[in-house]
Amino acid sequence: MANISKKAVNPQTGPKTVIGKSISSKNAQKASIFTKGYLPSENPEQRQAQFELLCQQWGADDPTRQILLRTVEEANLGCERLMLALRQKIEGKMQSLEIAQEFAKQAGMSAIAALTLPSWYFKEDSSQKSFAINVLDAYLEVISLRNSFSDQLTAQIAQQFPNLYAYVMEGQRTGAIFSTVLGQRYRQATPLLNYAAVQKEIEEKYPHHLTWAQDDERYETIIAGIRAGQVIEAMDLDKYTRYMTSFQNRIFKGIHGLAVIDQYEAKTVQALSSNAVLSSSSQDGADDAVEEG
Numbered sequence: 001m002a003n004i005s006k007k008a009v010n011p012q013t014g015p016k017t018v019i020g021k022s023i024s025s026k027n028a029q030k031a032s033i034f035t036k037g038y039l040p041s042e043n044p045e046q047r048q049a050q051f052e053l054l055c056q057q058w059g060a061d062d063p064t065r066q067i068l069l070r071t072v073e074e075a076n077l078g079c080e081r082l083m084l085a086l087r088q089k090i091e092g093k094m095q096s097l098e099i100a101q102e103f104a105k106q107a108g109m110s111a112i113a114a115l116t117l118p119s120w121y122f123k124e125d126s127s128q129k130s131f132a133i134n135v136l137d138a139y140l141e142v143i144s145l146r147n148s149f150s151d152q153l154t155a156q157i158a159q160q161f162p163n164l165y166a167y168v169m170e171g172q173r174t175g176a177i178f179s180t181v182l183g184q185r186y187r188q189a190t191p192l193l194n195y196a197a198v199q200k201e202i203e204e205k206y207p208h209h210l211t212w213a214q215d216d217e218r219y220e221t222i223i224a225g226i227r228a229g230q231v232i233e234a235m236d237l238d239k240y241t242r243y244m245t246s247f248q249n250r251i252f253k254g255i256h257g258l259a260v261i262d263q264y265e266a267k268t269v270q271a272l273s274s275n276a277v278l279s280s281s282s283q284d285g286a287d288d289a290v291e292e293g
Contacts, residue, residue: 039081047073058258068257075250082243089234090227094122099226106222107215118208122223129212136213137163139202146195154179154191168198 038044054060054069093099097114099122104114120128141164145153157178158165165178172181179191186197202210212219 041084042077047077060258065258065261068254068261072251072254075247075254078247079244079251082240082247086234086240090230093230093234094227095119099230102226103219103222106226107219116208121208121212121219122227128209129216132206132209132213133216134163134166135202135206135209138167139199139210142195142199142202146192146199149192149195151191164198167202 038047051069051073054073055066058065058069060066060069100114100117101111103109103121104111104117118128120126141161145157145161145164153160168182168185169176169178182191182194182198186194186201188194188197
């Protein structure tokens with residue numbers, strides 16, 4: 001009976017210990033799909049590690065489960081590639097001249113202005129957009145300072161005009177004196193002329209930043225609307241949905257297959273165990289009859 005029960009619980013052949021099963025499993029995994037056929041942006045080692053985690057999660061120490069998990073991994077890779085391709089297609093469209101022209105039209109700019117718009121206007125979370133706000137603040141402060149200039153204000157620049165102070169002092173060593181840096185950078189005869197030089201520099205160096213920062217929320221709304229239109233156009237909804245649904249179905253079928261195997265093995269073990277118990281009971285009954293006879 002002990003031998004029968006042992007076979008019922010562990011009917012498969014191969015490595016019996018946990019370490020042996022793990023080694024056998026990883027050997028099979030490394031002979032799988034994780035070597036060639038990847039895009040430059042994809043990391044085969046990461047895909048291999050993810051597959052091994054899937055094997056651990058589903059207890060896939062046998063070839064059958066690993067085959068099903070490979071189909072899951074391949075389908076998941078297809079989903080990721082599809083989403084990446086869609087994003088790249090949208091980003092490519094957002095950098096086209098047509099987008100700049102459409103933005104200029106909706107924003108009330110001239111067609112000529114559209115030819116010079118920087119690419120960061122149409123990028124999500126661009127650091128240049130937040131920098132533009134700082135530039136505009138410094139620009140407005142230097143204009144205000146020029147209009148109300150007095151020698152007494154020089155000692156209060158950092159407190160009353162913090163953005164202008166940060167603009168002029170960018171990259172300077174700690175402890176540097178503002179008036180000294182201002183004179184060295186702009187080399188004008190008086191502080192007031194130096195401030196005029198700061199204003200002129202910002203106007204010439206950052207015209208697009210000033211334009212953006214003066215109406216950034218409206219511009220972001222316009223670009224969001226254009227991007228939404230590009231998403232709908234780029235997606236080709238019918239084809240995208242069909243492909244994505246196909247990949248997702250493959251994932252669900254793979255997982256369902258694993259569940260079926262688990263259920264089948266559980267029933268097999270239960271049936272073998274029941275047969276072993278019945279066989280043992282029959283033998284015990286026969287032994288009792290012999291003794292009574």
